[in-house]
Amino acid sequence: MAILNVDRLSKHFGGLLVVNDLSFELNEGEILSIIGPNGAGKTTVLNLLTGINPPDSGDIHFQGQSIVGLQPHQITKLGMARTFQTLRLFLNMSIIENVMSAAYPHTKKGLFDIIFRTSGWRKEEAQIRALAQESLSFFGERLVGYRFDQPAYSLSYANRRRLEIARAMATKPKLLLLDEPAAGMNPKETLEITELIGQLRDKGYTILFIEHDMNVVSGISDRVIALDYGQKIAEGSYQEVVENERVIEAYLGRKQSVWTKA
Amino acid sequence: MNKISKSLLVLLLLFTLGAGVASAAAPVFQDGGQEYIVQADDWLSKLADKNYGDVLAWPIIWEATNAKAAEDDSFAVIENPNLIEVGQKLWIPDTGAAEAMMGDRESKAGINIKIGFMGPLTGGAAFLGQEQLNFAKTAVQLFNERTGFNVQVTEGDTEINPDTGKIVAERFIADDSVYAVVGPAGSQVCEATQPVFEAAGMVQITPSCTRISLTDPGTATFFRPVPHDGLQGPTDANYMMNVLGVTSAYLVDDQSSYSTGLTDEVEAALTAAGATVERASVTQQDTDFSSLVTTIVASNPGVVFFPGQISSQLGTLAAQLQEQSYGGTYFLADGGFDISWVDTAGEAAEGTYLSFFAPDPHFVLQARDLTTRYEAQYGDYGAFGGPSALSTNVVLGAIERCFNADNLTRACVVEETAATNLADSVLGIPVSFGAGNQINGGEFFIFQVQDGNFVLVQ
Amino acid sequence: MDQLPQTIINGLTLGSVYALIALGYSMVYGILKLLNFAHGDVYMIGAYIGYAVLVVLVPSTGPLLPIPIIILVMFLFAMVGCSILGVAIERFAYRPLRNAPRIAPLISALWVSFVLQNLIQLTISPRPLSYGSGTLIPVNSGINLGGDLRIHTARVLVIGTTIVMMIALTYFIRSTKWGRAMRAVAMDIDAAAMMGVDVNRVIVVTFIVGSALAGVAGVLVGIVFFSIQHTMGFLAGLKGFTASVVGGIGSIPGAVAGGLLIGMAEAFASVYISVTFKDAVAFLVLVIVLLIRPGGLLGRLLVQKV
Numbered sequence A: 001m002a003i004l005n006v007d008r009l010s011k012h013f014g015g016l017l018v019v020n021d022l023s024f025e026l027n028e029g030e031i032l033s034i035i036g037p038n039g040a041g042k043t044t045v046l047n048l049l050t051g052i053n054p055p056d057s058g059d060i061h062f063q064g065q066s067i068v069g070l071q072p073h074q075i076t077k078l079g080m081a082r083t084f085q086t087l088r089l090f091l092n093m094s095i096i097e098n099v100m101s102a103a104y105p106h107t108k109k110g111l112f113d114i115i116f117r118t119s120g121w122r123k124e125e126a127q128i129r130a131l132a133q134e135s136l137s138f139f140g141e142r143l144v145g146y147r148f149d150q151p152a153y154s155l156s157y158a159n160r161r162r163l164e165i166a167r168a169m170a171t172k173p174k175l176l177l178l179d180e181p182a183a184g185m186n187p188k189e190t191l192e193i194t195e196l197i198g199q200l201r202d203k204g205y206t207i208l209f210i211e212h213d214m215n216v217v218s219g220i221s222d223r224v225i226a227l228d229y230g231q232k233i234a235e236g237s238y239q240e241v242v243e244n245e246r247v248i249e250a251y252l253g254r255k256q257s258v259w260t261k262a
Numbered sequence B: 001m002n003k004i005s006k007s008l009l010v011l012l013l014l015f016t017l018g019a020g021v022a023s024a025a026a027p028v029f030q031d032g033g034q035e036y037i038v039q040a041d042d043w044l045s046k047l048a049d050k051n052y053g054d055v056l057a058w059p060i061i062w063e064a065t066n067a068k069a070a071e072d073d074s075f076a077v078i079e080n081p082n083l084i085e086v087g088q089k090l091w092i093p094d095t096g097a098a099e100a101m102m103g104d105r106e107s108k109a110g111i112n113i114k115i116g117f118m119g120p121l122t123g124g125a126a127f128l129g130q131e132q133l134n135f136a137k138t139a140v141q142l143f144n145e146r147t148g149f150n151v152q153v154t155e156g157d158t159e160i161n162p163d164t165g166k167i168v169a170e171r172f173i174a175d176d177s178v179y180a181v182v183g184p185a186g187s188q189v190c191e192a193t194q195p196v197f198e199a200a201g202m203v204q205i206t207p208s209c210t211r212i213s214l215t216d217p218g219t220a221t222f223f224r225p226v227p228h229d230g231l232q233g234p235t236d237a238n239y240m241m242n243v244l245g246v247t248s249a250y251l252v253d254d255q256s257s258y259s260t261g262l263t264d265e266v267e268a269a270l271t272a273a274g275a276t277v278e279r280a281s282v283t284q285q286d287t288d289f290s291s292l293v294t295t296i297v298a299s300n301p302g303v304v305f306f307p308g309q310i311s312s313q314l315g316t317l318a319a320q321l322q323e324q325s326y327g328g329t330y331f332l333a334d335g336g337f338d339i340s341w342v343d344t345a346g347e348a349a350e351g352t353y354l355s356f357f358a359p360d361p362h363f364v365l366q367a368r369d370l371t372t373r374y375e376a377q378y379g380d381y382g383a384f385g386g387p388s389a390l391s392t393n394v395v396l397g398a399i400e401r402c403f404n405a406d407n408l409t410r411a412c413v414v415e416e417t418a419a420t421n422l423a424d425s426v427l428g429i430p431v432s433f434g435a436g437n438q439i440n441g442g443e444f445f446i447f448q449v450q451d452g453n454f455v456l457v458q
Numbered sequence C: 001m002d003q004l005p006q007t008i009i010n011g012l013t014l015g016s017v018y019a020l021i022a023l024g025y026s027m028v029y030g031i032l033k034l035l036n037f038a039h040g041d042v043y044m045i046g047a048y049i050g051y052a053v054l055v056v057l058v059p060s061t062g063p064l065l066p067i068p069i070i071i072l073v074m075f076l077f078a079m080v081g082c083s084i085l086g087v088a089i090e091r092f093a094y095r096p097l098r099n100a101p102r103i104a105p106l107i108s109a110l111w112v113s114f115v116l117q118n119l120i121q122l123t124i125s126p127r128p129l130s131y132g133s134g135t136l137i138p139v140n141s142g143i144n145l146g147g148d149l150r151i152h153t154a155r156v157l158v159i160g161t162t163i164v165m166m167i168a169l170t171y172f173i174r175s176t177k178w179g180r181a182m183r184a185v186a187m188d189i190d191a192a193a194m195m196g197v198d199v200n201r202v203i204v205v206t207f208i209v210g211s212a213l214a215g216v217a218g219v220l221v222g223i224v225f226f227s228i229q230h231t232m233g234f235l236a237g238l239k240g241f242t243a244s245v246v247g248g249i250g251s252i253p254g255a256v257a258g259g260l261l262i263g264m265a266e267a268f269a270s271v272y273i274s275v276t277f278k279d280a281v282a283f284l285v286l287v288i289v290l291l292i293r294p295g296g297l298l299g300r301l302l303v304q305k306v
C-alpha cells in the first residue's frame, strides 16, 4: 500500500524550474532511493514534502491525506521526519537534548503544568528522556552513556550524522526522509550507515533515501528514481536505473564522477 | 455666523417688536442704554436674560461696561465677569445698541486670526507643554467670549528640540493668519527660534524660557513677561545663606541649558559669598539617583540644590536623600512648583524649598476665572500654565488694539506688544516691557513644602 | 563614611532591573533575530498596570489587603497584562513582517513604541505618576548592615525577586520542553520545525515570558524608585538592550551578567568618577567588552548557517 503519493509536483525558484512535473509513489516498508547529480532538485523535493517550501502545483498525499499547505511541524506530527544534507543539529545543546527536543509533537503538557510542576508533567519529561535514550541506543555504543550530556558540537562528523538520524527517529515517524546521510563519510562509515538504514527498514520505517552517489544506494534500495533538472528520467530497480542511457548521460554530461566518491 | 448670535438676533427682534420689559429699579436712561446697580444675587447672565431674554448675551453688558469705564470714572472695569459686586455700576445697552454690538461681534468673529503656540507636547516634558497649551487656549476662549473675536490657537510640538522648534516656527510664519506666537519652553529652543521670528517680524512671547541672554541684548520681536535667571540665582543663593544659614552646598544640574545656566548663577553667588560648593550633572532621563546620593551624603552639605524640570526626578531624589539619611535642606527651582513630585516623595518632600518665577494661579484671585474654566475642561494644573495665559493675554491685547486701529498686521502687533502697559494681569502682576523686551520688575517667589502643599515664604 | 557597600547595593538594585529587561531583549533576539524596541515600553506598561492595582487596592483609607498580597497581585496583573500585550505586539506588528527585510520589523517596533507612549500620555497622563514613597514599604524599614549602612526593604525586594525570576527562568529554559523548543528554534528555526516544534507557539511563549519579566521589572521600579512616566521605557530599554549585548545577545545568563555589569558600572562611575559620566561609562563598558569579546561576555559568535 502506498504511504506517500506524489502527484505532478512542480516548483520553480525565480526563472529556474527545480522540480518539474514529478510523480512517484512510496510503499509502506520500502526503501526508495532518489538519485541525481548535484543540483538535480533532490533536496528541494524533500523541502516540498516536509512543508518548508510550498509547491507551485501538484499534490502530495501522506497516508491518504493531502499535506500540501500544512506547516512543517504539522507534517512531522503526522509521521514524517527528515535529516538534512547540510547537518542542522542544535549544536549548543547536549546530545540527549537534541533528541529530546524532537519529542515535542507527542507531548501534551502546557505552560500551566510546567509552572506548577504537576506530576503529569514530570512523568512526561521522564518519558521523553526514555524515548531519547532508546533512539540513541540504536547506534550502539557511539552515542550512549557518558556522552548523553556532552554538547553536540563535540561530536565527530560521522557521529553528528548518526545523531541527526536518532533525532529524526524520536519524532516517532512512519516515513524517514534521509538527505544524503553518508555525505562526507569515509567508505567504512558509509557502509555502516547503509547497513543501519537497512536495519531501520527492518524495524518498520519506510525510507526515502536521497543520494547523489549511485554506489551508496546500490545494496539497499528496493527501488530507485533518477532525477535530472527536476524531472524523473528513470525509475525501476537499481540495475535498471544505472544502466539507463539518460541516467548515464545526465551524470557524464555534467562531467561528474559517478562511480567514485569525491 | 455662530448659533449663539443667531438665536440672540431672533430674540432681539422679538423684543423690539414687542413691548419690552421695563426694569422695576427705576434706572437712569441715557443714550443707547441704561445704568444699573448690581443687586444681591445678580449675575451678568441673569441680567442678560432679563434685558434681552438670552442668558448668552452677557458679554455685551461686560464689554459695554468696560467701554464705559474707559471714559467714565464712576464705572469700574470688570476683570472677571464671574465676579461682580453688589453696588457696582453696570452699563446695559438698549436693544438697538446691543444689536449693533452683536453685529460688531459677528464681523469680528468672521476674521481669521490665529495665535501660534509652540512647546513640548510629547515626550518627558509634555505635561508642561500641554499645560501651557491648554492655558493659552483657555485664555483665548475667554478673550473670544469677551470681545467677540474668533481667535484660534494653532499648535506645534517642539519636542524640546531646537531643530524641531525651527521647523514649527517656519510653519507659523508661513501661515498669514498667525499674528503672534506664544512659546516655546526650554531656553535652547527659544534661542534657536528667536532669530527666525526676528527675520519674519513676528511677535514671539515665551512663558518659560529664562536664560538671561534671550533678552540681553534681545531682539525686537522676542518678549519675556517672566523674570530671568539673573534674578533667580542671587535670590536663591541669598535665601540659602542668609535665611537658611548654610555654608556648604551640593549643586546638581540636569544638563539642560536652563538648568546649567541657573546652577552657574547660584554657584557664582554662593562662591562669592564664601560658601563651599560641589557640583554634579545628571540627565533628564535618569530614574535613579542612589549613587549620586551616596556621594552627597559622604560630603554632607547644608543644602542640595537641584533645578530639575522633570518632576518625577525631583521626587526620586528627595526620597533617596531620605533613604540614605541626608540631614540637610533640599532646594529646587521652578520645576519644583508641581505638586506631583510632592506626592511622589511623600514625607521626604516636607520642608523642601523652591524658587519660582511666577505665582501659583491657584492662589491668584485675578486668575480665578481662568483657572475655573481650565479645571472644568482639562482638570488639575500646576504652575506653568499661568505665565502662558499671561503671555497669551498680552498678545491678544496687542492684536485687539491693532484691529481697533484698523491696522491688523504683524508689524503693528510687534509695536503694540512692546507698548503693553497693564496695571494688573491674570497673574496679579503689572506688565510692561523694558530693555530687550524683558518684563519690568519681575521677581522670584520662594515657597516651602509644608503638609504636602506649597507655602509662600518670601 | 565608606561608600563602597552602599555603592554595591545601588549597583545591584539598578543591575537587577536592567537584567530583567535585558532578558526579554535577549530571548526575542535569540529566537527571531529581531531587536524588539517596543520592549522598553512593555516594561513601562507593566509599571502602569502595577500603579492601577495599587490605586485600587490602596485607597486613601488604607490598604485593603496585607501589603505582601498587594505586591503579589501587582506582579501578577503586570505579568499577565504585559504578556497579553507582548503577544499582541508579536501577532500584529512582527509576525506579518517575518519574511520581510530586517529593517521592516524594526520600524514597526518603533511604531509600537510610539503608540504605547502616546496612548499612556493621552489616556492616563503626560505627568509622572507616583507609587508613593512609603505607601507599600515603610520608608525606614530595611535591614541594618552595621553602622550607618542600611539596605532598604524595597531594594531587598528588587534584588530578591530578580534572583527568584532568574532561577525560575533558568530552570524553564534548561529543563522543560518549552525551554528546549525555544533553544532549538533559536539555533535553527527550520530544523526545529522539522522536529515537530510548533515555531509560532514557541515564539508566542517567548514573548509571554519576556514580557512578563518586563512587567515585573516595571512594578519593581515603581516600588523602589517611586515614580513612573510614559517615557520611562526609552532609556531603560536602551540600557536593557546594552546589557543584553554586553552579556552576549541571545544568551540568558549573559543578559543577567550584562545587566549586573552595567548597573554596577553606573553605580561605581557615579560615586568614584562623577555622576555626570555614568551613562558614558556604561556605554564604555559595552565598547570594551565588544572589543575583547565581540560576541559579548557569555555569547558565542555562531557561524551563520548556510
Ligand SMILES: Nc1ncnc2c1ncn2[C@@H]1O[C@H](COP(=O)(O)OP(=O)(O)O)[C@@H](O)[C@H]1O
Binding pocket: A013, A014, A016, A018, A036, A037, A038, A039, A040, A041, A042, A043, A044, A045
Ligand atoms: N531556496 C532556493 N532558492 C533559490 N534556488 C534554490 C533554492 N533551493 C534550491 N535552489 C536551486 O534549485 C536547484 C536544485 O537544488 P537542490 O534541490 O538543492 O539540488 P540537489 O539536492 O539535487 O543537489 C539548484 O540549482 C539550487 O541552486
Ligand SMILES: [Mg+2]
Binding pocket: A042, A043, A044, A085
Ligand atoms: Mg541536495
